Amino acid sequence: MKQYRLKDKLSKEQELSEAKFTFFTNISHEFRTPLTLILSPLKELILRKDLQADLTDSLITMEKNADRLLNLITQLLDFRKAEHGLLQLSASNGNFAKFSEEVFLYFKEQAKSKDIKYTFQTSKKEIQFPFDRNKMEIVLCNLISNSLKYSNKGDSIQVYISQENNECIISIKDTGIGMTKDAVNKIFDRFYQIKSTNTSNILGSGIGLSFTKKIIELHNGSIDVLSKLHKGTEFMIRIPLTSENTAKPKSVTSEEIKRYKSIDELKNLQVGSKENTVLVVDDNDDIRNYLNQLLKTEYNILTAKDGVEAVEIATTEIPDLILCDIMMPRKDGLAVSSELKSQITTSHIPIILLTARSSNMYEIQGLETGADDFITKPFDPQVVKARISSALQNRTKIREYFSNKVRFQPSSKETETQNPEDIFIEKAILLVETNLNNENFDLKMMQDKLYMSQSSLYRKIKSLTGLSLTGFIRSIRLKKAAELILTTNDKLSVVSLHVGFNDYKYFRESFKKQFGCLPSDYRDEKSS
Numbered sequence: 147m148k149q150y151r152l153k154d155k156l157s158k159e160q161e162l163s164e165a166k167f168t169f170f171t172n173i174s175h176e177f178r179t180p181l182t183l184i185l186s187p188l189k190e191l192i193l194r195k196d197l198q199a200d201l202t203d204s205l206i207t208m209e210k211n212a213d214r215l216l217n218l219i220t221q222l223l224d225f226r227k228a229e230h231g232l233l234q235l236s237a238s239n240g241n242f243a244k245f246s247e248e249v250f251l252y253f254k255e256q257a258k259s260k261d262i263k264y265t266f267q268t269s270k271k272e273i274q275f276p277f278d279r280n281k282m283e284i285v286l287c288n289l290i291s292n293s294l295k296y297s298n299k300g301d302s303i304q305v306y307i308s309q310e311n312n313e314c315i316i317s318i319k320d321t322g323i324g325m326t327k328d329a330v331n332k333i334f335d336r337f338y339q340i341k342s343t344n345t346s347n348i349l350g351s352g353i354g355l356s357f358t359k360k361i362i363e364l365h366n367g368s369i370d371v372l373s374k375l376h377k378g379t380e381f382m383i384r385i386p387l388t389s390e391n392t393a394k395p396k397s398v399t400s401e402e403i404k405r406y407k408s409i410d411e412l413k414n415l416q417v418g419s420k421e422n423t424v425l426v427v428d429d430n431d432d433i434r435n436y437l438n439q440l441l442k443t444e445y446n447i448l449t450a451k452d453g454v455e456a457v458e459i460a461t462t463e464i465p466d467l468i469l470c471d472i473m474m475p476r477k478d479g480l481a482v483s484s485e486l487k488s489q490i491t492t493s494h495i496p497i498i499l500l501t502a503r504s505s506n507m508y509e510i511q512g513l514e515t516g517a518d519d520f521i522t523k524p525f526d527p528q529v530v531k532a533r534i535s536s537a538l539q540n541r542t543k544i545r546e547y548f549s550n551k552v553r554f555q556p557s558s559k560e561t562e563t564q565n566p567e568d569i570f571i572e573k574a575i576l577l578v579e580t581n582l583n584n585e586n587f588d589l590k591m592m593q594d595k596l597y598m599s600q601s602s603l604y605r606k607i608k609s610l611t612g613l614s615l616t617g618f619i620r621s622i623r624l625k626k627a628a629e630l631i632l633t634t635n636d637k638l639s640v641v642s643l644h645v646g647f648n649d650y651k652y653f654r655e656s657f658k659k660q661f662g663c664l665p666s667d668y669r670d671e672k673s674s
Contacts, residue, residue: 177215185212189489206597213599235364237276242314243268243307245279247652249286250305252616253294254648256588261299269308275387279614281361288358289318289381296379297322312387319380325373333371334359422538423448423463427456427470427482428500437469440527441534453477457485460492464605467537469530472501483517491602493566494544494609496537541609548611551575553621553660567610570596574607578622582646589615623647624660631669638665 188209192202250266257264293303297320306317325333334355362369367385423446428434431451438447448465450456454476460468468486472479479499486492496518518540519533548571577595581587592615593603600615607618623645630641639650647653657665 181212181215185209188212193488210594210597213602235278235281237278237365239274239276240279241272241274242277242282243271243273245277245282246286246305246307246316248616248620249283250290251649251652252287252588253290255586256294257303259586260294260297262294262297263302265302266305268306273307273309273314273387275314275385277365277385278361281364283614285358285361285383286316286318288355292355293318293320293322293379296320296324301378309387314385314387316383316385317380319378321378324375324377324379325371326375330371330373334369422446422466424534425450425456425460425463425465425468425470427451427453427468427474427479429471429474433471437530440530444531445534453479453482456482460486460495461489461602464492464602464609465495466541466609467534468495468497469534470497470499472499487517490566490570491598491606494606496541498533498537545610545612549613552611552613552618553625570606571610574618575622578619579626582623582626582644592619620656621660624657627653627657627665628661628668631665638669641665 188205191197192205192209197205247266247268254264290303290305297303301321303318303320303322306319308315308317359369362383362385365385367383369381369383371379371381373379424441425448426434426437426441427450428437429452434449434451438449441447445466448459448463450459452474453470456468456470457477459465460482468482470479470482479501483497483499486495486497498519498521499517500521518537521530521533544567548567551571552575574592574596577592578587581591589600589603593600596603598606604615607613607615611618613621627641627645627647630636630644631638634641636644642648642650642653647656654664657668661668663671
């Protein structure tokens with residue numbers, strides 16, 4: 147009888163937990179519409195040139211915080227996907243030891259400012275296996291930032307990466323405030339939050355560690371925690387190295403599709419490991435389905451049935467190309483092109499417009515909005531494929547151009563072109579260069595200064611340069627180091643410190659990777 151009551155109690159708790167999470171998910175969907183309606187006129191107002199500077203600053207602050215709310219809602223919806231097997235990995239083979247060291251170094255200054263002993267060790271220089279870099283960066287950043295949050299002056303944090311029995315083992319251990327046994331048992335529960343031992347404040351959103359566990363499980367790995375109050379905490383992750391054990395995209399049942407048929411839940415179902423993502427926008431179901439079938443073997447496909455959906459998906463997902471019909475209800479293709487090309491987060495995305503009209507006026511209007519190409523219906527499927535391929539190749543050339551600008555070309559405070567992408571990259575480069583010795587400079591400050599959310603900033607930089615945010619900052623530091631090597635007689639170790647590298651060995655390795663030679667050889671070669 148007692149066992150039955152316990153089982154019944156657990157069942158009711160699970161039902162209550164699911165009901166609570168469903169409520170939060172539904173509320174999140176409801177928040178998106180008014181937030182979008184707040185952000186759209188805000189963006190229009192910010193672009194007006196007749197506004198006073200102080201009013202524009204206030205509007206930008208409003209836009210930034212509305213974007214933050216939208217980003218939090220998106221994270222909650224992504225977590226919901228993970229809960230129901232809808233989140234997928236984009237795994238590729240890589241050196242996890244080197245990858246984790248790069249993530250580790252991002253928090254080095256933060257640890258130094260808190261006077262925490264912060265160390266990184268690995269049993270091997272190379273631990274190769276397939277993993278999703280973006281999602282594993284979320285895992286490492288979450289665990290390291292938690293250790294920093296719950297550690298005080300004089301504590302230590304150690305990140306140790308090793309390989310044992312065909313597994314990669316990740317250990318993040320601290321001597322911080324630790325947790326009670328009750329907290330350890332609940333740490334991976336959804337919405338569970340730890341109260342600080344020093345205050346009554348609740349820390350964190352309560353989904354970080356639960357989401358971390360989901361990502362590890364997608365890699366077919368496991369995560370465990372050992373902790374003692376006032377002694378410290380250790381998180382131990384084990385991930386299999388063999389490619390056949392890497393999590394594959396899970397199939398979605400028809401029942402799940404019926405339950406989660408909103409745009410937010412379904413727009414990523416078809417996204418696999420293909421390199422480029424194409425957003426197809428058309429109000430005609432047959433044409434939309436036909437284009438999906440035509441292109442899905444070569445590209446990840448997202449779909450929208452009108453312009454309003456297209457703007458929402460493009461803003462949150464940042465596809466590599468948009469194929470958009472002109473004549474649509476609610477918002478036509480010309481308005482979609484104009485809006486996406488006018489906002490900094492999406493202005494770089496190539497847009498190809500489709501129309502059944504043969505008049506040149508539509509083509510002229512489309513190109514005036516910033517659209518990159520134009521296809522008239524009825525179209526030849528091979529022409530559609532060729533136009534998409536050509537647009538993406540041009541995007542690759544532009545990416546190489548910006549990559550060279552970031553890594554090698556001298557920066558300029560005055561941009562010769564009015565191209566918004568050039569202006570954006572120059573602004574981002576100068577922001578990093580002016581903060582080379584600023585210990586408080588981090589990705590948070592960067593996104594605040596550029597008025598973008600972290601996800602939008604990451605996708606923008608990645609799309610334009612092919613670099614991650616940390617790679618972008620590192621490349622600028624190295625370019626500045628090359629300039630100092632040629633223009634000063636400073637010791638190379640001093641140059642390393644000037645540009646923000648506290649680890650000289652890491653500086654030499656990174657410099658050689660970017661410039662093809664060691665700093666000493668670079669100085670000798672250029673001098674001769």
